[in-house]
Amino acid sequence: MSFMNNLRPGGRHGLSSRETRDPIGFAVAAVNRLAQSDLIDRVGLRKQAEQAVYSTTRNGFRAATAAGRTFARAGSRTAGERPASAPSSGVFDLTPTEDESMLVDVAQELATEMLRPAASAANESCAAPEEVLAAAQEIGLPGLGVPESLGGIMEERSAMAGTLVAEALAKGDMGLAVAALAPGAVATAIGLWGTDVQQRTYLPAFTGTDVPAAALTIAEPTVLFDPFTLATTALRDGDGFVLDGVKSAVVRGADAELFVVAARLDGTPALFLVESGAEGLEVEADPSMGVRAAGLSRLHLAGVRVGADALLGDTDGAAYTECVRLSRLAWCALAVGTGQAVLNYVTGYVNERQAFGEPISHRQSVAFMVADIAIEVQAMRLVTWKAASRATRGQDFAREVALARQLCTEKGMKIGLDGVQLLGGHGFVKEHPVERWYRDLRAVGLMEGAVMV
Structure with missing residues (x-):
């Protein structure tokens, strides 16, 4: 299968709801798309376009998060589906299974044909090309950690498959690999720890044909950051929570429609589902030294209110600890x-x-x-x-x-x-x-x- 032939050139041509609503977002998207276009080479504007991208990513932007789609609540307030663990033969054997080998072959083809050629331009523009993200969606990366019963592609839990795919993609480019794998991280978290309501509300979007940008955000902009000593807080307020703090290393933060946010609840780290349309969310560009193609940014949470059903997993820190590992x-x-x-x-x-x-x-x-x-x-x-x-x-x-x-x-x-x-x-x-x-x-x-x- 050739990804270059199967995908339409240029990816999406329309503007997202955020780009039409926010002039700063429009400017960032515009210069990135311009830098990736062949037209500027034909008219001799490559140098000027690259300078525009550099200035935009260097100076950054700060704006409201994307409005995003509406996730309709569904399901019951019971424990969700949990992927079954793979059986153990009792023998130390790291040979990939037939399914894992097939996944690796496809991921390596994607890395060779699309990630490696696009890496340099993506590094300069701090943005992953739409065609790369579309190719990752086409091979089912967002649903890799979701059980088959919930619309995913794996019959049983396979951290091994995810590890092999991440390794294969990184041979093309680490930054683009992170951008491609980020939505799958959110889907995997919901599949592992989500309630029936959370799974039926959010997972269909990650296993369909229009996968949302999403980010698992744990890191914070502090010196010697410790993921088990969070500055971001979640305070109980009536039948919900109020989140305050700043998260860093947020992948494609300006485009993300759903965040899994780590915050301290009653002194213990916990995970919360936060939709991008929530009031009090703001995203800020945060160009980095490396992994630049992932479009890293900061997420500011100022009095963000979420419902009781936003809590992902338990309150004793067990799910959070496993998430970090x-x-x-x-x-x-x-x-x-x-x-x-x-x-x-x-x-x-x-x-x-x-x-x-x-x-x-x-x-x-x-x-x-x-x-x-x-x-x-x-x-x-x-x-x-x-x-x-x-x-x-x-x-x-x-x-x-x-x-x-x-x-x-x-x-x-x-x-x-x-x-x-x-x-x-x-x-x-x-x-x-x-x-x-x-x-x-x-x-x-x-x-x-x-x-x-």
């Missing part, structure tokens, strides 16, 4: 995929690059550095897959995901740095993608939320 597992998978991309690229480079009449790979210092990258990527992959395998089977994976995050944080940054070093002066320029991968890999130990498996 599953999110960290997803970031580890993204680190593995990006590290593999660095390894593949530098291997070809050092074999082709000539110095003193021979490839630079003939120098032991170069060959050993490439070998170290290969060892580190494989170590990251194995510990990440082990954590994902235990999560899939419903076993405790706290220790494994902690080890995976520590290893992927340290070795991921080293892989990025070594990749830049191996390219010499070429590692410092945007002609080669390694400098972007280096910036992306530094996010692994900092990001909380956004994606989840």
